[in-house]
Amino acid sequence: MIKLENINKQYDLGTVKVNALKNVSLEIKRGDYAAIMGPSGSGKSTLMHILGILDSASRGKYYLEDYDVTSLPDREQARIRNQHFGFIFQSFNLFPELSAVENVMLPMSYAGVAAKTRREKAVKLLEDVGLSHRLTHLPTMLSGGEQQRVAIARALSNDPDLILADEPTGNLPSDKGEEILEILESLNRRGVTIVMVTHNPEQSKRAGYVIELRDGAVIKESDTLEGKDV
Amino acid sequence: MFKEPYKIILRRFRDRPLESGLLVLAVALGIGAFSAGFSLLMNTVSYSRNLMSSPEYKELIFSTRSNSEEMETPVREKLVQETAVLKVSDLEAAKMAPGVQWAFVQNRAHLRLITRDSQISSPPEAMGPPAPPESAEGGTSKNNFFTISDDERAAAEKDESVVIAELDEISGYEVTPQFFNAWGITAADGSLFTDTDLNSTANIIVLGSKLASLIAGEGNNPSILLGKKLLTREGYQTIIGITNPVSSSYDSEYFAPYRDQSGGVSGFRRRFMDTQLRFAVYNPSDLDQTAELLKNWFAAQFGEDQITVSNPRAEAMQLVKRNGGIGILILFLSAAGFFIALVNVSNILISRVLRMKKGVGILMAVGAAKKDIMNLFLLETVLIALLGGAAGTALALPLSNYMREAAGITTASWLFTAVGVVLSGIVTVLFGIIPSRHYMKIDPAEAMRS
Numbered sequence A: 001m002i003k004l005e006n007i008n009k010q011y012d013l014g015t016v017k018v019n020a021l022k023n024v025s026l027e028i029k030r031g032d033y034a035a036i037m038g039p040s041g042s043g044k045s046t047l048m049h050i051l052g053i054l055d056s057a058s059r060g061k062y063y064l065e066d067y068d069v070t071s072l073p074d075r076e077q078a079r080i081r082n083q084h085f086g087f088i089f090q091s092f093n094l095f096p097e098l099s100a101v102e103n104v105m106l107p108m109s110y111a112g113v114a115a116k117t118r119r120e121k122a123v124k125l126l127e128d129v130g131l132s133h134r135l136t137h138l139p140t141m142l143s144g145g146e147q148q149r150v151a152i153a154r155a156l157s158n159d160p161d162l163i164l165a166d167e168p169t170g171n172l173p174s175d176k177g178e179e180i181l182e183i184l185e186s187l188n189r190r191g192v193t194i195v196m197v198t199h200n201p202e203q204s205k206r207a208g209y210v211i212e213l214r215d216g217a218v219i220k221e222s223d224t225l226e227g228k229d230v
Numbered sequence B: 001m002f003k004e005p006y007k008i009i010l011r012r013f014r015d016r017p018l019e020s021g022l023l024v025l026a027v028a029l030g031i032g033a034f035s036a037g038f039s040l041l042m043n044t045v046s047y048s049r050n051l052m053s054s055p056e057y058k059e060l061i062f063s064t065r066s067n068s069e070e071m072e073t074p075v076r077e078k079l080v081q082e083t084a085v086l087k088v089s090d091l092e093a094a095k096m097a098p099g100v101q102w103a104f105v106q107n108r109a110h111l112r113l114i115t116r117d118s119q120i121s122s123p124p125e126a127m128g129p130p131a132p133p134e135s136a137e138g139g140t141s142k143n144n145f146f147t148i149s150d151d152e153r154a155a156a157e158k159d160e161s162v163v164i165a166e167l168d169e170i171s172g173y174e175v176t177p178q179f180f181n182a183w184g185i186t187a188a189d190g191s192l193f194t195d196t197d198l199n200s201t202a203n204i205i206v207l208g209s210k211l212a213s214l215i216a217g218e219g220n221n222p223s224i225l226l227g228k229k230l231l232t233r234e235g236y237q238t239i240i241g242i243t244n245p246v247s248s249s250y251d252s253e254y255f256a257p258y259r260d261q262s263g264g265v266s267g268f269r270r271r272f273m274d275t276q277l278r279f280a281v282y283n284p285s286d287l288d289q290t291a292e293l294l295k296n297w298f299a300a301q302f303g304e305d306q307i308t309v310s311n312p313r314a315e316a317m318q319l320v321k322r323n324g325g326i327g328i329l330i331l332f333l334s335a336a337g338f339f340i341a342l343v344n345v346s347n348i349l350i351s352r353v354l355r356m357k358k359g360v361g362i363l364m365a366v367g368a369a370k371k372d373i374m375n376l377f378l379l380e381t382v383l384i385a386l387l388g389g390a391a392g393t394a395l396a397l398p399l400s401n402y403m404r405e406a407a408g409i410t411t412a413s414w415l416f417t418a419v420g421v422v423l424s425g426i427v428t429v430l431f432g433i434i435p436s437r438h439y440m441k442i443d444p445a446e447a448m449r450s
């Protein structure tokens, strides 16, 4: 599904240049459940942003189903993010001005879905993550776990092929984090490809395989003990 | 319903009432000031242009010294001056100046009418201008006033050929025929008088269109008045024509032939008034040159300094220039205020961009293209410009009204205020694009990090 070849990302800070990613090559297949691990500052988020076409590499190639996405126009990249990817962030990143259901409706409005359909689907998705009683709540009235479940519902609103989750449980107590993880795993069982950044070795063991980053380079790509489909 | 991205913008606007209010107020003050200043200048310019295109401002007026001046003049000189009486024949001065298109006399005049219930036996001092204390001929009122007995009036009332109006007085002008040419006045019914009529003594008048309708009475076609005799204290006046409307005060006035000889229509009064000769030029730029030529002619006829010339255009030009200058100054000040307001608005909007940075990153993550983001915040700017524009218009209308009145402009068009509002609204939006360009530059990956 996704193939990265010799991706480099360099930040030019005037006097110093930071090499956030160095010659990263990897492949993610449809249906994979990949975990990205590594110390803080090792380039995990940078890699996620490049995977999600929110950022572009300084050098290297990015193929999505054999298409070189880096050369696509902005509008087309936006369409891919909207239609094929779902993002989940450590800090939830919900819009405080929008209610839970409106936050979930948001990506569908960029997909041109009619208002009624948007609402129906958003309600259904929120029910699926156990939030049917929180539809009209604003994010500030929700707990962290609830906010992250709204964010998951939002990520799923356009039936994505790939979910990119950057430390989705990082801001949550462990029991709430476990709930989030279980939702993601059930999605994976239904065929959704998942790439998740985590600090938690217990969590990474549950993934299909682990990509380990250090100083912007992949140092190890390993199957986990459980060894799911690789 | 609004799409979710718009809801974000609208609710952000609503949730920050102080900041949003300040934005709208700044825009309102700016637009209000600018459009008021703009409309003042445009109204001034268009009013002046209209004014200056009036036939009145193509004229040179020649007259003997005014009465007030005359009173201060020593008796000996006064005698000299009395010889300087301008006559219709003096209009031939026009031959000396090729720039002159029309030459005519136009003197203010009044006619006091005899109505069905006016007191005809009492002396006429009661109404209209006072009668001369002692006329030059020392004549009695019989010389100057046409009187009829009650019986005669009763007969007149029955006479089909006599018109008895229900007005006490009508005003108009005693003119020579070229007056009609200079003002583009034509006859709708009947005819205007000609040079031949000046040589006869028949009392004839031409009525302005509104005056004719008024005298004819409601529901009557004014043309029934033609050929009939209007009963006035100055005798019967035969109505020979009715003018086409010219949308000026002339529509409500009458015109009688001006004759040098006393004894005609209100002839006594002319001796107490200066007779003014008017020379209308083809081209206003010839006024000065024409004035010189005519002055020389009059100086040769009457001696130096016997006749004064006035050039209404030159006088009006000064006023027009002053108003124009004030208009430009006000527009400059209001534009400066508008600009300062816009810079501030732009700054507040940029600080909004910085606060919205993360939101922009999220919007792009869920599928917004850079253009969508740009349009979204442009919408915010347009919203502010619309609200500010509405409030600004509410400010501008009374303001420009007041300024216009102060500048003495009577005819004004709301269109100029509207154009000013639209113009400044567009400029506001253009200024709003500057901060929304910042949104375009936001790197979503970087925005997500904050």
Ligand SMILES: Nc1ncnc2c1ncn2[C@@H]1O[C@H](COP(=O)(O)OP(=O)(O)O)[C@@H](O)[C@H]1O
Pocket (backbone or CB within 6 Å): A011, A012, A013, A018, A019, A020, A038, A039, A040, A041, A042, A043, A044, A045, A046, A047, B446, B449
């Ligand atoms: N916009 C940026 N400008 C400069 N340096 C950056 C920027 N974004 C990330 N970096 C640097 O790139 C490196 C990788 O960052 P990041 O991908 O966020 O790491 P991680 O997510 O693994 O903690 C870090 O050294 C960070 O300081």
Ligand SMILES: [Mg+2]
Pocket (backbone or CB within 6 Å): A044, A045, A046
């Ligand atoms: Mg990170």
